[in-house]
Amino acid sequence: MTIPFLDLKTISAQYRQDLIEAATRVIDSGWYIQGTELKAFESEFAAYCGTQHCIGVANGLDALTLTLRAWKELGKLKEGDEVIAPANTYIASILAITENRLTPVLVEPDPATYNISPAKIRAVITDKTKAIIAVHLYGQLADMPEIMSIADEHGLLVLEDSAQAHGAAINGRKAGNCGHASGFSFYPGKNLGALGDAGAVTTNDDELAQTIRALGNYGSHKKYENLYQGVNSRLDEMQAAMLRVKLKQLDAETERRKEIALAYAKGIQNPIISQPISADNTLLALEKHVFHLYVIRIVEREAAQAHLAKAGIQTLIHYPIPPHQQQAYKRWNDQSYPLTEAIHQQVLSLPISPVMTDDQVNAVIAACNSFKMQ
Numbered sequence: 128m129t130i131p132f133l134d135l136k137t138i139s140a141q142y143r144q145d146l147i148e149a150a151t152r153v154i155d156s157g158w159y160i161q162g163t164e165l166k167a168f169e170s171e172f173a174a175y176c177g178t179q180h181c182i183g184v185a186n187g188l189d190a191l192t193l194t195l196r197a198w199k200e201l202g203k204l205k206e207g208d209e210v211i212a213p214a215n216t217y218i219a220s221i222l223a224i225t226e227n228r229l230t231p232v233l234v235e236p237d238p239a240t241y242n243i244s245p246a247k248i249r250a251v252i253t254d255k256t257k258a259i260i261a262v263h264l265y266g267q268l269a270d271m272p273e274i275m276s277i278a279d280e281h282g283l284l285v286l287e288d289s290a291q292a293h294g295a296a297i298n299g300r301k302a303g304n305c306g307h308a309s310g311f312s313f314y315p316g317k318n319l320g321a322l323g324d325a326g327a328v329t330t331n332d333d334e335l336a337q338t339i340r341a342l343g344n345y346g347s348h349k350k351y352e353n354l355y356q357g358v359n360s361r362l363d364e365m366q367a368a369m370l371r372v373k374l375k376q377l378d379a380e381t382e383r384r385k386e387i388a389l390a391y392a393k394g395i396q397n398p399i400i401s402q403p404i405s406a407d408n409t410l411l412a413l414e415k416h417v418f419h420l421y422v423i424r425i426v427e428r429e430a431a432q433a434h435l436a437k438a439g440i441q442t443l444i445h446y447p448i449p450p451h452q453q454q455a456y457k458r459w460n461d462q463s464y465p466l467t468e469a470i471h472q473q474v475l476s477l478p479i480s481p482v483m484t485d486d487q488v489n490a491v492i493a494a495c496n497s498f499k500m501q
């Protein structure tokens with residue numbers, strides 16, 4: 128038996144007929160950019176998140192970059208302002224900051240959740256701090272109530288990076304509707320994935336929404352009139368149509384992810400493996416986690432990965448190198464974030480695709496339980 132990490136082929140095959148019908152609708156319409164599919168998807172996804180606005184853009188990185196850029200155009204941020212962000216995140220969260228010539232201030236996570244620690248946010252706030260990027264890493268909502276109260280106290284903007292957390296919620300309030308704005312990715316491997324690149328921003332701020340919409344369309348708010356030196360970052364009709372099909376299935380897929388996560392939490396009983404949730408969690412308590420990834424920690428990661436591979440189980444590492452140790456950010460290479468560095472050395476993501484069978488889930492559990500210290 129081989130167990131792929133994420134079986135996109137089987138996921139798409141389930142919705143094949145609906146996807147083909149949606150693609151045919153777009154082909155036959157003769158209208159491929161900024162049309163009715165995008166409009167419909169934007170209102171459906173805004174309704175899903177509970178926000179006033181959803182603005183489709185080309186990808187998740189653009190969603191984050193354009194939001195910070197819009198705040199600059201609106202005079203709420205300026206070059207050199209400090210933006211607090213997690214040290215352990217996918218590099219896109221940080222690229223959005225540096226692309227705008229803002230200064231990232233990296234903060235270590237809470238080791239239990241891997242999400243940015245509110246106490247450590249408080250410790251780095253200065254007069255120059257103007258915004259926080261809260262990443263909902265691995266699909267688990269960051270501590271948004273606490274982060275928003277810090278932001279209110281200090282007058283900071285909060286941008287959620289919801290690329291991994293479509294549908295995660297706290298007390299019914301969903302990712303995308305917790306901060307002042309939120310960037311989503313619909314990269315194929317995300318919980319809500321297109322069949323290509325796509326992204327969106329959600330917000331309740333009318334002015335921000337208008338500005339992002341203009342920035343992503345050459346800076347134009349009105350045909351042939353340009354307010355800003357914008358970019359071309361649009362979500363096309365074909366991907367919007369694919370996303371409308373996939374959005375209808377999102378909650379059911381998330382439920383299956385949670386079932387698999389709970390099976391792992393209960394079934395994996397190996398004292399050298401740290402789990403992301405405890406075995407007595409209920410699905411209800413898992414409201415805030417949509418398990419984009421199921422990430423275990425193990426000191427002897429490479430050996431564990433090889434052991435699982437021998438059993439036909441594909442695992443991945445999210446992520447092997449933290450942003451501050453990348454070549455791209457050479458100037459930060461001598462900075463030290465010990466917790467982040469330890470996490471990057473020890474994390475291992477188990478397969479968690481919504482189409483996994485119970486037999487496959489049990490095979491992963493058995494392989495984890497048979498791994499022994501080398």
Ligand SMILES: *Cc1c(COP(=O)(O)O)cnc(C)c1O
Nearest residue numbers: 186187188217219220290312314
């Ligand atoms: C995937 C991802 C992004 C970037 O999204 P793209 O659509 O690939 O540009 C940003 N932040 C996080 C946390 C992500 O996982």
